[in-house]
Amino acid sequence: MRAQVSEIVFDCADPAALVRFWAGLLGGAPVDRGPDWSYVEPPGFVRIAFQLVPEGKVVKNRLHLDLEAPELDAAADAATALGATRSGGVVTDPQGSFQVMRDPEGNEFCFVSG
The missing domain is CATH 3.30.720.120 (Signal recognition particle alu RNA binding heterodimer, srp9/1)
Structure with missing residues (x-):
């Protein structure tokens, strides 16, 4: 099955x-x-x-969504306008870049590019 x-x-x-x-x-x-x-x-x-x-959220999610976004800052700005918050800055490695975000209840998700 x-x-x-x-x-x-x-x-x-x-x-x-x-x-x-x-x-x-x-x-x-x-x-x-x-x-x-x-x-x-x-x-x-x-x-x-x-x-x-x-119960409320207490610790980091063990699962999160990665959302493709060619322009990380623009995506983060748009999400912030909806109620999200940035968690740290943009991280870049050989595979690309990502920005960790939190939705209005603190659930983590990432914008990724590259």
Whole structure:
């Protein structure tokens, strides 16, 4: 049997707010199924869902999304305008460059180029 990814789910404190951030970042229309579950289906990507949990985020994510962005500073500026924050500066190595970001609830993601 071979499984297929149907969605990526983030635990969070405010699904309705977080889905609107990610919809603004990746495209797609935010959908609220109820106060404890929202999702977005970004064009060309798997559904991303957000579920309400009682506990807050405590440590670094063990999984994060890398988002291709030819212009890291422009992508980081646009994400910041939506409510994200930069985490450190741009890192460059022989494979390219990346900027670590945090969404409004602190979930890490990266803009990558190269």
